[in-house]
Amino acid sequence: MKKIYSLFKKLDIVLLIAWLLAIISSFIIAPGREYLGYIDLRSLGILWGLMVVIQGFKENSVFVKIAGLLLSKVGRGWQLAAVLIYLCFFTSMFITNDVALITFVPFALMILSSCKCEDMMIPTVVLQTVAANLGSMLTPIGNPQNLYLYGLTGMGLMQFVKILLPYSLISAVLLGVAAFIMIPDRNRSLVTAKESAIVSRFGSLRQVIIYSILFAIAILSVVRVLPWYVFCLIVLVVVGGMDYKILFRADYVLLMTFIGFFIFTGNMARIDVISLFLQNTLAGREFPISIALSQVISNVPATLMLSGFTDNYGDLLLGVNIGGLGTLIASMASLISYKAYTGEYRKKRGRYILTFTVVNLAFLAILVGMYLFLKV
Numbered sequence: 001m002k003k004i005y006s007l008f009k010k011l012d013i014v015l016l017i018a019w020l021l022a023i024i025s026s027f028i029i030a031p032g033r034e035y036l037g038y039i040d041l042r043s044l045g046i047l048w049g050l051m052v053v054i055q056g057f058k059e060n061s062v063f064v065k066i067a068g069l070l071l072s073k074v075g076r077g078w079q080l081a082a083v084l085i086y087l088c089f090f091t092s093m094f095i096t097n098d099v100a101l102i103t104f105v106p107f108a109l110m111i112l113s114s115c116k117c118e119d120m121m122i123p124t125v126v127l128q129t130v131a132a133n134l135g136s137m138l139t140p141i142g143n144p145q146n147l148y149l150y151g152l153t154g155m156g157l158m159q160f161v162k163i164l165l166p167y168s169l170i171s172a173v174l175l176g177v178a179a180f181i182m183i184p185d186r187n188r189s190l191v192t193a194k195e196s197a198i199v200s201r202f203g204s205l206r207q208v209i210i211y212s213i214l215f216a217i218a219i220l221s222v223v224r225v226l227p228w229y230v231f232c233l234i235v236l237v238v239v240g241g242m243d244y245k246i247l248f249r250a251d252y253v254l255l256m257t258f259i260g261f262f263i264f265t266g267n268m269a270r271i272d273v274i275s276l277f278l279q280n281t282l283a284g285r286e287f288p289i290s291i292a293l294s295q296v297i298s299n300v301p302a303t304l305m306l307s308g309f310t311d312n313y314g315d316l317l318l319g320v321n322i323g324g325l326g327t328l329i330a331s332m333a334s335l336i337s338y339k340a341y342t343g344e345y346r347k348k349r350g351r352y353i354l355t356f357t358v359v360n361l362a363f364l365a366i367l368v369g370m371y372l373f374l375k376v
């Protein structure tokens with residue numbers, strides 16, 4: 001019994017839920033050739049390729065090098081916090097919210113500790129998390145739900161950005177205001193050598209150039225200039241020949257989670273009673289329902305579960321992105337920051353959760369209010 005419990009603890013809970021739902025639904029709709037039509041291979045392929053390319057950048061210290069160069073110019077506490085927060089906001093648009101947090105939250109903890117700025121850690125890390133979740137909503141490659149909805153809807157890049165741009169702009173302003181209010185003793189001088197924040201060099205200039213070219217090819221694939229399978233093949237051949245270990249560092253748990261939800265939602269769409277009920281329930285309520293559902297199962301699964309029962313993709317897109325605010329699991333990327341901070345400062349878990357919740361609910365309330373104002 002203990003072994004079974006230990007195994008379940010190691011499993012990703014969202015992956016487990018996705019496949020439990022898929023298996024249960026398969027007893028209602030028997031597996032067949034139609035199952036293949038459920039799976040959005042284009043979204044999965046591009047997501048996989050982007051994961052591999054971004055891991056290549058990380059392996060060569062590209063993001064930390066850029067952060068170090070920026071931090072070498074700061075001299076005050078508020079400047080340090082602002083750089084760490086806006087790094088997550090802007091980089092998440094291109095490297096996804098989870099990668100931004102995996103990279104820059106541990107980096108922030110290290111820098112703030114060396115600067116004797118431990119009292120800045122919780123507000124900085126919380127705002128980094130909010131920044132990554134809100135910055136990532138502007139682009140199709142900022143997070144998995146955007147990439148999926150961009151491919152599903154077939155909308156153009158400018159149309160996609162136009163929907164989210166007002167919310168991204170106000171988010172950028174709100175982050176600055178929040179940092180000004182929350183960062184203690186903003187004008188303190190930093191007690192550390194600047195070079196401690198700087199990575200001396202990139203891992204391999206040749207690899208950085210190659211990964212940059214692959215990233216450009218990824219963008220061409222996202223905007224439908226290049227077929228997705230050509231992009232995937234190029235990544236497989238180039239990265240496999242250059243450093244095959246990078247191929248194993250993509251988030252295959254997330255990809256398998258997508259497949260599980262694809263099977264479940266595909267089966268639900270074939271059950272007339274359930275499909276009709278979900279369509280009627282969602283009609284005109286995509287925004288609030290997607291926000292509410294994101295709070296309990298996170299925004300990526302919410303996107304996959306709701307997208308098959310509405311054609312009001314604008315409100316769904318806004319709902320699942322803004323719905324990443326709120327609870328600790330509203331965006332699974334938020335757990336990255338929580339684990340990074342509490343791993344170092346276990347006794348301050350309660351204070352972190354309280355600060356996180358208050359800040360997230362404040363941002364959520366403001367952005368929901370903005371949505372209601374713009375809809376009038």
